[in-house]
Amino acid sequence: MPQLVGKEVGPIGFGLMGLTWRPTPPTQEQAFEAMRAAIKHGYADKVVISIKGGANPKTHQTDASPENTRRSLNDSIAQLKGRKMIDLFEFGRRDPNVPLDTTFGLIDREYVQTGKIGGISLSEVRAETIHEAVKHTKVLAVEVELSLFSTDVLENGVATACAKALSRRPGMPAIIPIPGATTVDRMEENSKLIDITDAEMEQIDAILSKFQPAGERYPPIIPTDT
Numbered sequence: 001m002p003q004l005v006g007k008e009v010g011p012i013g014f015g016l017m018g019l020t021w022r023p024t025p026p027t028q029e030q031a032f033e034a035m036r037a038a039i040k041h042g043y044a045d046k047v048v049i050s051i052k053g054g055a056n057p058k059t060h061q062t063d064a065s066p067e068n069t070r071r072s073l074n075d076s077i078a079q080l081k082g083r084k085m086i087d088l089f090e091f092g093r094r095d096p097n098v099p100l101d102t103t104f105g106l107i108d109r110e111y112v113q114t115g116k117i118g119g120i121s122l123s124e125v126r127a128e129t130i131h132e133a134v135k136h137t138k139v140l141a142v143e144v145e146l147s148l149f150s151t152d153v154l155e156n157g158v159a160t161a162c163a164k165a166l167s168r169r170p171g172m173p174a175i176i177p178i179p180g181a182t183t184v185d186r187m188e189e190n191s192k193l194i195d196i197t198d199a200e201m202e203q204i205d206a207i208l209s210k211f212q213p214a215g216e217r218y219p220p221i222i223p224t225d226t
């Protein structure tokens with residue numbers, strides 16, 4: 001079983017973005033039903049919460065200034081009303097205007113060492129950022145896109161950097177998929193572990209080699225590989 005923040009977690013996580021971050025999100029009742037089912041179906045014995053933050057609410061840009069870092073963390077912690085600790089906090093994107101040691105130093109001193117959050121992770125970063133970040137803080141996880149339509153991280157050094165910088169070993173890092181879904185049925189389908197035979201893998205590779213996804217991963221306005 002993989003570990004996060006020193007806790008054993010299930011092999012498949014649950015991405016919660018679709019429960020709020022879309023023009024017409026599901027009702028709270030439906031969202032809670034899906035989350036309860038995720039816990040019941042053994043996503044993890046105990047829930048490990050990883051959240052992204054760091055956007056400036058006025059500019060909607062990533063803002064790693066000390067004041068916005070504190071605001072983002074304090075707002076996120078306040079949302080949970082003391083019922084649960086945030087296990088992992090990450091900036092949704094790297095802010096190119098603020099040195100990593102400024103941001104991580106603050107989070108480490110004021111939030112990790114004081115027990116307000118469990119630790120620091122990274123999101124949508126390039127390999128160089130991972131190598132640089134581990135010099136300044138203990139990076140517990142890296143959240144990036146890896147899907148049938150986007151295998152970039154296997155080829156652009158990000159997966160290799162995760163294995164080397166986080167686990168200190170070569171090869172593939174431990175990967176925990178976090179499929180998102182808004183209904184119990186889909187959540188249950190996504191929580192099943194299956195074995196794929198070599199023949200099936202070949203079939204998937206053959207389909208993908210002929211499949212051209214339309215568009216890029218994000219519209220140009222959204223920063224990627226930060």
Ligand SMILES: NC(=O)c1ccc[n+]([C@@H]2O[C@H](COP(=O)([O-])OP(=O)(O)OC[C@H]3O[C@@H](n4cnc5c(N)ncnc54)[C@H](OP(=O)(O)O)[C@@H]3O)[C@@H](O)[C@H]2O)c1
Binds near residue numbers: 178180
């Ligand atoms: N770090 C980052 O920058 C970043 C960026 C994007 C996403 N993420 C994380 O990654 C997670 C996953 O991202 P995502 O884009 O895949 O999430 P998503 O927005 O939840 O998209 C998943 C889509 O697949 C559908 N789906 C789910 N299970 C299905 C099934 N069994 N059969 C058919 N369709 C199914 C969902 O439908 P319904 O929603 O209608 O069920 C939804 O439309 C997010 O929740 C978020 O936590 C991180």
